[in-house]
Amino acid sequence: MNDPLSTDPYKGVRDFYPDAFAREEALFARIRQTLALWGYEEYDASPLERTELYEAKTSEEIVREQTYTFTDRGARSVTLRPEMTPTLARMVAGKRRELVFPLRWFSIGNRFRYERPQKGRLREFYQADIDLVGLPEGEADIEIVTLAAQILRDFGASEDDFTIRMNARPLLDAACKAAGLAGESVQKYLRLLDKKSKMSPEDFEAASNELTAKGPLAIIDKADATPEVALEKRKLLDRIETLKMRGVRNVVFDSSITRGFDYYTGMVFEVFDTDPGNVRALFGGGRYDRLVALWGGEAIPAVGFALGDVTLADFLETHALSPKSDSGKPRLYLGTPDESALPAAQAFADTLRKEGIRVFVNLTGRALGDQIKDAVKRGIPFFAAYGADEAANNMVRMKALATGAEISLPLRELPARLREGD
Amino acid sequence: MNDPLSTDPYKGVRDFYPDAFAREEALFARIRQTLALWGYEEYDASPLERTELYEAKTSEEIVREQTYTFTDRGARSVTLRPEMTPTLARMVAGKRRELVFPLRWFSIGNRFRYERPQKGRLREFYQADIDLVGLPEGEADIEIVTLAAQILRDFGASEDDFTIRMNARPLLDAACKAAGLAGESVQKYLRLLDKKSKMSPEDFEAASNELTAKGPLAIIDKADATPEVALEKRKLLDRIETLKMRGVRNVVFDSSITRGFDYYTGMVFEVFDTDPGNVRALFGGGRYDRLVALWGGEAIPAVGFALGDVTLADFLETHALSPKSDSGKPRLYLGTPDESALPAAQAFADTLRKEGIRVFVNLTGRALGDQIKDAVKRGIPFFAAYGADEAANNMVRMKALATGAEISLPLRELPARLREGD
Numbered sequence: 001m002n003d004p005l006s007t008d009p010y011k012g013v014r015d016f017y018p019d020a021f022a023r024e025e026a027l028f029a030r031i032r033q034t035l036a037l038w039g040y041e042e043y044d045a046s047p048l049e050r051t052e053l054y055e056a057k058t059s060e061e062i063v064r065e066q067t068y069t070f071t072d073r074g075a076r077s078v079t080l081r082p083e084m085t086p087t088l089a090r091m092v093a094g095k096r097r098e099l100v101f102p103l104r105w106f107s108i109g110n111r112f113r114y115e116r117p118q119k120g121r122l123r124e125f126y127q128a129d130i131d132l133v134g135l136p137e138g139e140a141d142i143e144i145v146t147l148a149a150q151i152l153r154d155f156g157a158s159e160d161d162f163t164i165r166m167n168a169r170p171l172l173d174a175a176c177k178a179a180g181l182a183g184e185s186v187q188k189y190l191r192l193l194d195k196k197s198k199m200s201p202e203d204f205e206a207a208s209n210e211l212t213a214k215g216p217l218a219i220i221d222k223a224d225a226t227p228e229v230a231l232e233k234r235k236l237l238d239r240i241e242t243l244k245m246r247g248v249r250n251v252v253f254d255s256s257i258t259r260g261f262d263y264y265t266g267m268v269f270e271v272f273d274t275d276p277g278n279v280r281a282l283f284g285g286g287r288y289d290r291l292v293a294l295w296g297g298e299a300i301p302a303v304g305f306a307l308g309d310v311t312l313a314d315f316l317e318t319h320a321l322s323p324k325s326d327s328g329k330p331r332l333y334l335g336t337p338d339e340s341a342l343p344a345a346q347a348f349a350d351t352l353r354k355e356g357i358r359v360f361v362n363l364t365g366r367a368l369g370d371q372i373k374d375a376v377k378r379g380i381p382f383f384a385a386y387g388a389d390e391a392a393n394n395m396v397r398m399k400a401l402a403t404g405a406e407i408s409l410p411l412r413e414l415p416a417r418l419r420e421g422d
Numbered sequence: 423m424n425d426p427l428s429t430d431p432y433k434g435v436r437d438f439y440p441d442a443f444a445r446e447e448a449l450f451a452r453i454r455q456t457l458a459l460w461g462y463e464e465y466d467a468s469p470l471e472r473t474e475l476y477e478a479k480t481s482e483e484i485v486r487e488q489t490y491t492f493t494d495r496g497a498r499s500v501t502l503r504p505e506m507t508p509t510l511a512r513m514v515a516g517k518r519r520e521l522v523f524p525l526r527w528f529s530i531g532n533r534f535r536y537e538r539p540q541k542g543r544l545r546e547f548y549q550a551d552i553d554l555v556g557l558p559e560g561e562a563d564i565e566i567v568t569l570a571a572q573i574l575r576d577f578g579a580s581e582d583d584f585t586i587r588m589n590a591r592p593l594l595d596a597a598c599k600a601a602g603l604a605g606e607s608v609q610k611y612l613r614l615l616d617k618k619s620k621m622s623p624e625d626f627e628a629a630s631n632e633l634t635a636k637g638p639l640a641i642i643d644k645a646d647a648t649p650e651v652a653l654e655k656r657k658l659l660d661r662i663e664t665l666k667m668r669g670v671r672n673v674v675f676d677s678s679i680t681r682g683f684d685y686y687t688g689m690v691f692e693v694f695d696t697d698p699g700n701v702r703a704l705f706g707g708g709r710y711d712r713l714v715a716l717w718g719g720e721a722i723p724a725v726g727f728a729l730g731d732v733t734l735a736d737f738l739e740t741h742a743l744s745p746k747s748d749s750g751k752p753r754l755y756l757g758t759p760d761e762s763a764l765p766a767a768q769a770f771a772d773t774l775r776k777e778g779i780r781v782f783v784n785l786t787g788r789a790l791g792d793q794i795k796d797a798v799k800r801g802i803p804f805f806a807a808y809g810a811d812e813a814a815n816n817m818v819r820m821k822a823l824a825t826g827a828e829i830s831l832p833l834r835e836l837p838a839r840l841r842e843g844d
Contacts, residue, residue: 005718022464038775047469090431095439358459
């Protein structure tokens with residue numbers, strides 16, 4: 001297997017060195033900002049969950065084949081959360097008497113899937129889960145889809161950059177019924193449909209025919225579908241019209257959208273990149289009205305979506321929309337002419353920190369020229385040396401490393417100058 | 423075992439509902455702010471690590487008895503990280519040729535320990551790890567201890583609120599040697615010392631006597647200790663003097679501080695609450711110069727510390743220093759006189775969001791009086807209703823929920839008023 005002291009991370013997970021961390025953070029900071037403006041509050045839970053949570057309602061395939069599940073020393077079966085919705089439902093059920101509904105909640109964190117090694121498939125990825133809990137279908141669905149679009153817009157995306165493909169589980173259910181499917185066969189058909197985009201049309205057709213001779217998708221397309229199918233289709237098309245009138249114009253009906261999880265009960269949607277080089281779904285969500293009721297009590301309706309870091313970053317890169325990620329970097333590199341100057345330099349740096357300036361102090365005995373090179377390598381925009389002369393004269397010489405421009409100025413003017421920007 | 427659909431989280435881990443999340447976030451936001459001012463950059467890695475990483479150098483007891491370790495489906499042994507330092511060392515070793523040293527790095531995240539069920543001991547806790555990598559002992563040690571103190575000061579703590587107890591592994595090693603201990607016995611003695619505060623003086627004495635008749639601690643205290651002991655003690659006392667001169671006046675020498683991990687090679691320290699009701703160590707750290715070299719190449723010296731969320735929160739609560747945690751809450755509750763007003767209310771809310779105002783829009787058919795009660799329950803400071811009248815007159819009536827004061831104002835003045843504060 002691996003060299004015991006390999007520096008590689010565990011297979012399928014990523015190390016976030018500071019630059020990568022800053023990029024990831026910039027991504028989620030933007031999402032947090034949008035969500036706060038819409039009144040959504042952040043929550044979190046441990047990635048360790050009792051396995052029973054997923055056996056209850058997540059897709060069976062995911063629990064059986066795609067989770068990290070192990071037994072702890074107390075003989076409890078533990079699973080590293082593959083998705084957040086069951087945890088959210090558990091937490092809502094646990095405090096259903098105390099919580100003030102509706103809840104506008106979101107959570108950002110890592111999810112784990114035991115994927116077969118495959119290009120671009122990670123075993124740990126980060127995801128933002130956004131949910132509106134406690135309202136029946138209607139305005140809540142409109143808000144959730146609008147918010148999904150708004151998050152991309154707030155990164156600078158235009159409505160031409162992505163399409164929201166929408167369907168509804170009741171419509172699929174009605175079509176399955178019209179096609180003669182019932183019980184387990186409906187679930188089988190929906191799972192097949194979820195894989196449609198990864199199959200050849202012939203393979204899909206063949207697998208579909210094994211379940212039913214009449215294709216549910218063909219029934220949906222027919223003008224003379226059953227009244228139930230026609231009604232559900234009309235409801236869905238109305239919702240799409242409403243969304244368009246309310247400013248989300250890039251929503252379309254797509255009868256093949258179903259989502260992989262069993263718990264959806266209403267609208268389902270997936271957001272697709274319109275760039276022909278990046279055709280897969282970016283993210284998606286839907287309505288799940290019966291999940292919280294698994295813990296007893298009345299059903300608490302809910303609707304939400306989740307977007308992952310890798311697909312989002314790909315989308316933003318494709319469209320040249322990746323956010324800038326240097327906001328936490330030091331502003332000033334404080335150099336020292338010799339090691340005896342270090343204590344005074346740290347003390348001076350402290351006065352700058354009290355003014356809110358991020359300072360990186362040199363602690364090495366390198367020559368000043370090498371310290372300037374070091375500052376450039378680190379991407380720190382300003383350099384100033386501080387030693388006995390500067391302390392005696394209350395003056396400092398500051399160099400802007402992007403332009404090479406230098407100015408001399410009194411020590412007390414340094415914070416204001418550093419705040420001004422390059 | 424557990425009810426399969428219990429709403430409890432897995433044993434020993436916590437759910438962070440929005441209020442708890444906001445408290446936790448406020449804690450680490452303050453720490454991030456201090457660290458950014460000192461030029462520290464954030465990094466992260468997966469909690470999943472190959473088990474070999476800990477077998478290499480963490481305390482044997484921790485790996486054998488206190489980790490979550492399991493075998494994945496590819497027969498790899500995986501451990502949920504119990505601490506961050508081995509991951510840091512692995513990452514530094516992995517890019518030692520590309521990284522610009524010294525590194526000022528930190529990471530905030532969850533760590534896992536398989537503790538026996540015990541009051542107040544969690545199986546998952548959050549920790550900030552702060553390290554300065556690539557400099558030998560000297561100024562780097564001074565900075566790290568100063569920063570440990572500064573983090574508490576930036577929460578408002580005074581130097582009377584905590585004491586930094588300091589020791590040095592070379593001093594302990596010299597004392598062990600003088601007491602006739604060698605090899606494994608030194609490690610045994612240091613581990614015993616690490617547990618001293620949890621034992622009765624008699625039990626410690628007895629266990630110590632089993633290893634050596636001459637107590638290493640007694641040797642350190644003696645005026646006529648061996649020259650090696652005297653030299654190391656002098657070096658440590660000098661460092662403490664330097665720290666005091668540099669503004670960290672609450673550092674004291676404590677020969678019984680050792681830290682639980684085997685990898686320390688220089689200074690070690692622990693920060694204690696001075697409140698008699700909260701005597702345990704808050705956090706600690708030290709110098710570890712040989713850890714990175716386990717991956718080959720020259721040794722890369724390092725020094726750092728880690729502080730956990732639970733002990734820090736206890737300290738801050740004891741001293742009434744817990745930071746405020748409502749910064750992300752909505753500012754305005756936008757009520758609706760009836761359901762037909764919802765689309766217009768959402769559109770108006772959007773204009774406020776574009777101005778940076780966090781808005782919670784009512785989506786229910788509740789009466790306005792109930793919506794105001796709802797806003798109060800949610801802790802949202804301002805309420806305004808928006809319907810056909812407001813849209814027609816371009817005026818809105820805003821209520822400050824803390825005082826009950828109401829004002830009428832033009833719609834376009836609302837953002838400025840909301841920004842003004844209560």
